[in-house]
Amino acid sequence: MKELLRASGVVLFISIVLLLINVKLNEGHVSSGNGSITVYNWGEYMDPDLLKQFEEETGIRVIYETFDSNEAMMAKIEQGGTSYDIAMPSEYMVEMMAEKKLLLPLDHAKLPNLKHIDADFLDLPFDPNNRYSVPYFWGTLGIAYNPTLLDGQTFESWDDLWHPSLKQQIILVDSARETLGMSLNSLGYSLNSTEAGELQEAKEKLEKLTPNVKAIIGDEVTQLMVNQEAAVAVTWSGQAADMMWENENIDYVVPKEGSNLWFDNMVIPKTATNVEGAHAFINFMLDPQAAAQNAEYVGYSTPNAAALELMDPDIAEDERFYPDESIRRQLEVYQNLGLEMLGLYNDLFLEFKIQQRE
Amino acid sequence: MGLLPMMNKMTPVRFLYAIPYYAWMILFVAAPIALVVYFSFLNLSGQFTLENYRSFFSPVYLKLALSSFWYAFLITLFSLVIAYPTAYFLTKTKHKQLWLLFIIIPSWINLLLKTYAFIGLMGFYGPMNAFLGLFGIGEKQILFTDFSFIFVSVYIFIPFMILPIFNSLDQLNPRLIDASRDLGASAWTTFWRVVLPLTMNGVKSGVQIVFIPALSLFMITRLIAGNKVLTLGTAIEQHFLVTQNWGMGSTLAVFLMIAMFLMMMVTRGNGKGGLFNG
Helix, strand or coil: CHHHHHHHHHHHHHHHHHHHHHHHHCCCCCCCCCCCEEEEEECCCCHHHHHHHHHHHHCCCEEEEEEEEEHHHHHHHHHCCCCEEEEEEEEEHHHHHHHHCECCCCCHHCHHHHEECCCHHHCCCCCCCHCEEEEEEEEEEEEEHHHCCCCCCCCCHHHHHHHHHHCCCCEEEEEEHHHHHHHHHHHHCCCCCCCHHHHHHHHHHHHCCCEEEEEEECCHHHHHHHHCCCCCEEEEEEHHHHHHHHHHCCCCECCCCEEEEEEEEEECCCCCCCCCCCCCCCCCHHHHHHHHHHHHHHCCCCCCHHHHHCCHHHHHCCCCCHHHHHCCCCCCCCCHHHHHHHHHHHHHHHHHHHHCCC | CCHHHHHCCCHHHHHHHHHHHHHHHHHHHHHHHHHHHHHHEEEECEEEEEEEEHCCCCCCHHHEEEEEEHHHHHHHHHHHHHHHHHHHHHCCCCCCHHHHHHHHHHHHHHHHHHHHHHHHHHHCCHHHHHHHCCCCCCCCCCCCCCCHHHHHHHHHHHHHHHHHHHHHHHCCHHHHHHHHHCCCHHHHHHHHHHHHHHHHHHHHHHHHHHHHHHHCCHHHHHCCCCCCCCHHHHHHHHHCCCCHHHHHHHHHHHHHHHHHHHHHHHCCCCCCCCCCCC
């Protein structure tokens, strides 16, 4: 009994110490106030040098925190607690957060640099008139492949994935919208299709891809491609850029039938305590010089037309990441199709996954 | 069932002691189960419906259920086949508690970490393929196969199978074995008629502890099997995280609970009338 009491005492003591440390750690950024802003961004998604520049120019201190999924980010903002002044949700999450009233409307008068953004990337369906968001980076869904493992085979169409020589070679994304979307695109339909017939056709076409499918996974694909464990992957341009950074053999292509166009966006969540500073930060990031430096550091595609002019032409003219007009016209942003449709997409995707066994 | 009569028999003080237990049972056992059952009758717009149960009996979900059972069965079987002899030899070693500790230590390491380690080990250029290469077997696709899935799952569950079997073997009175041999039984007969029936309870708890979580595995199906093995767990995850169809997710969870309950009934450790007691 005495030992039990002593053990409980020790546990209690350690818990209290940890709790105190936790409180102390959180104290630093409970409120940003006027002298600082809290930026909530994806990991490795901003040149730290720019944060220093911004601090020097404006005298506003930047507290920088990172997240690794849209859902986790929204949960933290929904729950409050930390006063994030800037966050970087993807386009569907902007829509969702706006619906949940988690975002503050932007004051365009305080964002003169907004004019540098390519008009193609403004006023998109997920945020009409850019009421809540400004595009930060954009990208596509496409095919990453390693020609050295494929006797020099190259890709230009989604249909190339169905080639019989690719037995057990392809890695797909474990996500219904992406995988059915690519099948819809290969059939010439919209990846936002809500026609049951088209979706069924897309699923049946996917089933024919089964012999070529090596696995259907998530982010682990990057490592598998880098280590040459896999030769072909359907993946996002950002992930492809990471792969190419570590393995020079890998190439990326946006298939000619069209594909998904995605955005990460700067928003001011309702947790903001320094709205003025947040606008200043967005405006700073929209500055062509800063945007160019950031794009070269991060390696994703910038929506900033003026920045593109300043960048190394090798990067700015790379058609894999800045596809030409003809392909860009084929790209579509995912629309929010509603839960009913999302359910149908997932059921069809599940049917495709389960028939691999037969 | 027995809740009220038990309370009647209790003195006030004992009742006071029982409060935490009942609070726990109600808050963390009864209430969540009731909620899951309740949600299973709701459709996407929150209306009462039997639709989810009808969907469950569609070919897709039945196939999923069958595949979950099949793989859980295989994982349990292989765990048992490896664990029983291992536990048996452990009881015969000199420092058996130490050896047992070595088997338990890996279960202290985070599951996700171990799973990721296997991605490297089973890779095309990983150590497992290098080992096969020593015997002149060329590089094989190990990852994303049935084999890799069952291998990793068995590896993860095996300590939970060994522990109860080890305990029941350890508690076995050695004189019973001596008696059996003295009375002329062969080693095999002694094992089959004396040792195995007496350790059946350990086997049963091991089977329960492994089979039940194996039935709702999900993460390993993606990381190690590349979604070539699908289980109900995968579908539940999808319904809660992606489609936000909590109703369907709950319905699947209800079926898993029923399956687990049946499993508990079949393997109930009452000492007599078990599966193999002839």
